[in-house]
Amino acid sequence: MIDTLISGRLRGAPSFRTASNGTPFASFRMAAADRNGVSVLCSCITFSATACAAVKALEDGDSLAVSGEAELKTWNGSDGAQRLGLDVLVHCVMTAYHQGRKRKSAGNDAAGGDDHG
Template structure:
């Protein structure tokens, strides 16, 4: 398996399914462009409820980016010709909706009165780092001319 990040457009409608043991999962097909002007399909399966819900909110032709484990495979078509295939077990989904929501959130934080002020981090205000190195300590290089 290969850890991968892919981007493409939804092909068809994603579907929610239930396995024989009662576990829910989501399947989808994504069409990705290649560098030579062609395209290929990636079969996607997703076991995460959050990522699955994001996929189910999309329709055919919607842009999507997926992160997960990519597995190359080969299948045989009706004429007996071997064709490449890619299967992905998706762990995370990013859609234009997520990007727009994040942008709006950032813009809402900016009051428009000038440049944004740095925000305090999780542990309070960021403080400049103080060097603990003595500037006059012997560096072991000897005296310089």
């Protein structure tokens, strides 16, 4: 297990289901670039209600960052070439929407007031 923080773009629509024990979860894929600019596919799953809600608001191509536990994965592509990827058990999702809310909140805190007049 590798603790990870990955930023990238959502690829495709997330899938929302319920496990056999009744726990709701989301699975989705994201693409992140390595240091050479090569796209690495990350297969993500989350059982966190807040992470599920964050992913539900996203569309294909939207930027996001996830933190969680990663495991390296390899497979052979249709052309026979070896591919690399990550399986990620996501604990937390951050999007541009969340970052904007945090900045707005920090600005209000710095001013010593709130939105309620």
